[in-house]
Amino acid sequence: MNLKTLTLFGFGQFHDQTFHLQAGFNVLLGPNEAGKSTITQFITAILFGFPTKKHPELRYEPLDGSRFGGAIEFEQDDVTYRVTRVDGPRGGKVTLQNLTTDLPLPASQLERLLAPVDAQLFMAVYALNESRLGTVFQASKQALIDRLRHVGAVGSDFWLDQAHALDQTSATRYKPQGRKPTLNQLLAEHAALTAKLTKANAAYQTYLTLREQQTANKRQQTELTTQLHQQRQVTTAKEHLLQAWPVYQQWQALQATPKVAASGFTQADMTTFERLSSQVKAAQTTLQTDQRQLQTLQAHTQLPKLFQAYLAVSDQVTPLFDDLAAVTARDQERNQLLTQKKDLEQRTNDYERQYADANGQMPQAFSLATTQKFKQLQSSLALATQKRHRLQQQLNQANETYRQLRPTRQRQNLLANKQVGWLIAGLVVLVGAMFLPGALIKLIGAAGGVAIGYYGVFIVDGETPVGRELQQLSTEFQDLQAQLREGGQRLDELTTQIDAIGTAHDLDRLPAEQWLAVQRAISDWERLTHQLDQVHQRLTTIDEAQHHFLTQVTTALPTLANQSVAAVVEQLTRLRTTQRQLASQNGELADLSGRLKRDQQALTTAQTARDTFLQTRNVATSGVFYQRYQAAREQGNQQAQRQALADQLGTKRLAQLQQTTQAQVTQDVATAKQTTTNLQHDLDAVTTHLATLAGQLEQLTTSGTQATLRQKLANLETRMQLTARDWLVDRLASQWIEATLEAASGDRFPQIVTQAGDFYAELTENRYTKIELTAATLRVQRADGQWRTVGQLSRGTAEQLDLAVKLAFAVVMQAQAAMPVVIDDGFVNFDAARRQAAYRLLNRVSQQLQVILLTADPAAGTAVADQRVLKLTAN
């Protein structure tokens, strides 16, 4: 941009004055108070606005009252504009005109045309004067760096101020090491609240523990309830058992009664029996009625008592009437037989008195062979006896002989002995003959016996004594003796045989001689006995018949008992007669008797039925039957009662009762009750604990402490986050500003620094060759390579450094901001040589930028060729 004309309407000491400028180097030469600073201020004011009225010394309002303001024509990008600024609000009233097209532009366009250069930048970089160059030394090192950075980026001072303000704000929000900033306080509060919440969270563990306990207890409660329920049932069952005990005892007692088999004594039997009995009773009643009727009839007919009895049993008795003749005949025969029997008994008794033994036993009759044999034996015995007798005689003879020959005594003895033997034999025969049957035989036997005895005493007494005969006698004697012995033996043999026969026939009490005679008696006795038997048999038959008859009669008519047959017959005969008489009598009685007969039959039938009924039950009388029936019924009742008791007890309980004792059951009940009580106690304890737990849980869950604290914490965290965010945004905004400034200046910095180095070398006549500018340091390097910091530089040298940097900035930045460089007498502290160098430099720079140098130094006007010099004259 080049300024072409400056028209001052009224500004400071100027009014209605126009300066024409050229594109290159312009020198406005004037002494002090010629208005050099006013011109500089005019350019700034017209382009960027009048300062506020708070600073009137900077406004340069005209002293003569002419119109405040002016106009500047400038050329930019081959277009000429004119900006006119007169007094007005907000820096003055601006009018902008495009002179090339001759069109007015909005005032706001001006700022855009000038951008990015603003008043601040213009004054900092382009409008140079001594005092501004001098600020280098008044400011701190940081300020210098800032300034230089400001130079590096348009408007950076403002932004740096903002960044600084943001940093300050952020510091009130949060400081990493602080305590006062908001966030730091919130963090502290957060820590405290978190600690509180952690404490409250302990309730969670408590809750879990309580809940576990609750679960466990509930399970226990359920179990206990079940157990208790079961136990109660057990207890109840036991108690029922105990209660049932009396019933059980009753049942047992009933069990103890013996069981009687009692068939045929049932209720039905009873009914049948009752029916039968009543039939009998009915029949009896009928009979009695008829009998009474009969009695009434009898009162008229004067019937004997027996007949009345007969009428009742007429059908039994009437057949007997036919037997009456036979009975009478049998009775007579019986009497005859009794007489015969008495006779026969007389005779048999005679025989038995004669021959029967002590026991009354008759001997037995000989058989024919036996008789034969006995007779033979008798005769043999007789022969043997005779022979023996003879021998005895011979012996006696011999003995006599011997006695004669020998002393008497001997003889006497011998003789005596012989006689005695014979006597004895005779006696034996005599006695034996007495036992022979038949008187004749006995007599014969007795005679024989006497004969033997006589022979023995009188005949056998013979003597044959001889001397020498003695020897002979002796021999004879011995021989005789032998024969005698032999005969004796034979005799014994025969006697034995006879005895055997006697014994066999029970005759040994009688002498054998009588035996044959006894044989006849025996046969007679046997015959008699036989006859007696026959009589007896017949008698028995008759007796039986008679007895049968009598029995029949007495059964029918008991009144006839114990009467003789004849009497009975007589009575019956009379009854028959009466009956026959009656039969012919009137029909009424006959009917009645017929009816009585039927009644009797009915009664009999009924009685028979009843008796049969009783007999089949093996019972004699109805009384017994009733007894048995009662017994059976009683038993039935008992059984029913027992069954009822068993039903009442139930099969199971009965079985249980049977397996235990009352004491055991009582003990069980007590135990069960105790267990129930214990369980109940446990359950109560668990229930109570559960209630406590529920209370504790309730308290825990409804306290709301956790939730409140947590929400508080959440709210606090929200505040923390908001604060932190504010802080972060502040910090980021600050950083952003710095980063943007760095970005804006960053790439040009090296260029500016290099260019500034070149310019600085030129200004210092190559005494200093290099500038180093970083965020923290600014230093220069001398030609000998030594580094100097700003503080080590002289004032002029420092001002030259500032000039070099500013010119370098203007040159480097001219593409963006091609503003003219306005220098208001800036080189007062330069020595002549360096001032010349500065002019040369400006001249060179003016090839690229418009340079307006306001100076009082006339040398400036001659220092450079091809220049446009305007003279300002002091008023």
Next chain:
Amino acid sequence: MKFIHAADLHLDSPFLGLTSLPPAFLTQVQRSTFAAATKIFDRALAEHVDFVLLAGDLFDRAEQSVAAQAYLFDQFNRLNAAQIPVLISFGNHDYATDQHQTLAYPDNVTVFGSQVTTHTLTLASGETVAVSGFSYPQRWVADDVLADYPDHAATDWHVGMLHGAVRSGGPADHYAPFTVAELQAKHYDYWALGHIHHHQLLASDPPIVYAGNPQGRSVKETGARGAYLVTSHGTKLVPEFFPTAAIMWEPVTLDSSATTLVELGQKLVAWLQAHPASQPTLTVLHVTLGQALSASDTAQLTDWVALFQRTQHKVLQTAQREFVRVTVQQAAEPLTAPKLDQTYWKRGGQQVFTVANQQDLLGKLLQEPSLAAWAQDLSPADLKQAATERLNQRLREGGDHES
């Protein structure tokens, strides 16, 4: 067949983003997660549903809330009394630990283990339902769990339960990542998802459904909140959303021509009277002013909001609204600040607004657990926006001060 699909109950979890609330409202807030969940269980009982699926994040384990546990216990008992089975797959907030196992839920509750298992139910109607799912064993599950889900079982219905997020391909895929195609490949009749708090259908045939959370707990969780009642129609399962939230969140943007705070207050009262909420609503108000406020008003803005809430308590109560936050955006003003080339601002921004720089700045603050998570969610773009606002505000204030 009928069941309820709910998720993310976040019982007894605090509301986020609140700085202060009137005590009465605070009580409502504290009860709201329970109240919302109760509506779900009430519905389950009223509808006599066959079962209830809870797809994770029933509560926040880290909070160790007694109230949450006690509440669940009571509600499960209610359902147990009605013989309604409850199937739970724990998520990243209520991930199953051994500690949890000690608390025995009622018999009707089935909690899935850390491995995918299938639980088969026989309904009163005789129908059979297989439900496959798993519980998080820890906070993150990065594995591909879908492979463990079986194919459609030989039951009448097969329902998948999954607490997770769709695979993004990024490093944050540690919530049982899946793709919709993977779910569809299982040929289930319904997918009951959890984790994402905004209810939505990822697909409709078969329904792949996020139940959302029953109660919004931050300004990000606006709109209707609830669960799904799923009913069989023929061979299809049809989800029907029902709202449960006890407290609503609503962001409101209000353009106003007010030029002073007094005027703004009047406008707000008028707006409140014209827009009463149907149920308690936490309102986040953003006011855009057509004209900038005076500097003094701007300075008082923060205090004024608090004052407004106190003085207009009755009006707010009548409208069932509570202002959680009020931001006032003023009209952009021509700035007097020296301009720097946009490219420099951009370059500077690129340098400053990075996650690394944020973390560098936050430094020690990141060690605060309560801020670490928040810092995670800070986006450089948002912060840049905020910083721009901040600078603008400063320029406005600065400009006024200078003039």
